[in-house]
Amino acid sequence: MKPKVYITRKLPESIINKIEEVCQVRMWKEENEPVPREVLLHEIEQADGLFCLLTEVIDREVLNAANKLKVIANMAVGYNNIDTEEAAKKDIIVTNTPDVLTETTADLTFALLMSTARRIVESSTYLKEGNWKTWSPMQLSGQDINGAKLGIIGMGRIGKALIERAKGFNMDVSYYNRSRKLDVEEAFNVTFLDKDSLLKESDFICILVPYSPEVHHFIGERELRLMKNSAILINTARGGIVDENALFHALKNEEIWGAGLDVFKEEPVSLENPLLSLPNVTALPHIGSSSEATRLEMADLTAENLIQVLVGKKAITPVNG
Ligand code: NAP
Ligand code: GLV
Numbered sequence: 004m005k006p007k008v009y010i011t012r013k014l015p016e017s018i019i020n021k022i023e024e025v026c027q028v029r030m031w032k033e034e035n036e037p038v039p040r041e042v043l044l045h046e047i048e049q050a051d052g053l054f055c056l057l058t059e060v061i062d063r064e065v066l067n068a069a070n071k072l073k074v075i076a077n078m079a080v081g082y083n084n085i086d087t088e089e090a091a092k093k094d095i096i097v098t099n100t101p102d103v104l105t106e107t108t109a110d111l112t113f114a115l116l117m118s119t120a121r122r123i124v125e126s127s128t129y130l131k132e133g134n135w136k137t138w139s140p141m142q143l144s145g146q147d148i149n150g151a152k153l154g155i156i157g158m159g160r161i162g163k164a165l166i167e168r169a170k171g172f173n174m175d176v177s178y179y180n181r182s183r184k185l186d187v188e189e190a191f192n193v194t195f196l197d198k199d200s201l202l203k204e205s206d207f208i209c210i211l212v213p214y215s216p217e218v219h220h221f222i223g224e225r226e227l228r229l230m231k232n233s234a235i236l237i238n239t240a241r242g243g244i245v246d247e248n249a250l251f252h253a254l255k256n257e258e259i260w261g262a263g264l265d266v267f268k269e270e271p272v273s274l275e276n277p278l279l280s281l282p283n284v285t286a287l288p289h290i291g292s293s294s295e296a297t298r299l300e301m302a303d304l305t306a307e308n309l310i311q312v313l314v315g316k317k318a319i320t321p322v323n324g
Contacts, residue, residue, distance in 0.1 A: 006051035006313040011038045018302045061085040064160035074312035078305040083214040087323045098318045104292035104301040109164035109293045112239045119263035119285045121145040154205030157212030158224035168192045202229040212240035235261045242267040
């Protein structure tokens, strides 16, 4: 008997075929709609393996509904959507997709930084809406990227890949992380700063730390007040790390200059979210890792992790043992 797998979203054919070679597959077949909670709770009862996305909350209720689950393979590097401690208690392996998305996400982070600083989306809209009447001296003027000070919060895989992009623009890079990264400091000539000093000194602040209760609202009213009036905040990590209400007020009152957001507290973000009404916010629908090649690699690694555990081998990239 092949093990039973539930897949929570329609996947590319090649990935489904790969899983079907070893498993019996059931799948939520919609591409643009997440699996309803009641369907997931029902499907998990008989599943040996789960292939899920960051949109699925795998909490105690889901884990309790599972009778024989051995592996949860998350198609994302972040896994704050999964109660990993509870999974470990039940001997369920949880896996994620590190490395394969590092460069693509660093690209998007830097693109969002550039786009926000040089008002690219706003300028394009300005032109298309027929507002471009003439060239004028301070029209749509932004902030310089070359030579500016970049502060990175979270010096892991993506943070490190971001340094390489920033160095190409001659930026002066510092970072804050819970542990010092002396190898990175030496290799890239970057400086470790405490959190407050980084916020005070940086022109650009990029958040690349995983979400956990420890970093909930890591950037709030106090932190925003420390930043320069010309500072730009970029968040490609998780929405809950920034207090969105405090960010709205800081942007509205010109306490900081702009923000580039790929992630939000609630996703998909409501059009009622006041941040979307601000011209100095560049907002994206969580596309950090979204290149065709990278999303395929992520799906493939997720499938590999799932299969490995179900055939009794070690997961390739486990997060909990
Ligand atoms: P990573 O390699 O695990 O790096 C995370 C870094 O954050 C590590 O250096 C870690 O420090 C540090 N850190 C963890 N908790 C901290 C805390 N409480 N205070 C200070 N530093 C802390 O992760 P990654 O691959 O770079 O990915 C980072 C995050 O980016 C993911 O978790 C995900 O949320 C997000 N992401 C988003 C997208 C997107 O589509 N927008 C795509 C990919 C990733 P230690 O070295 O001391 O453990
Ligand atoms: C995306 O947000 C990821 O964590 O991979």
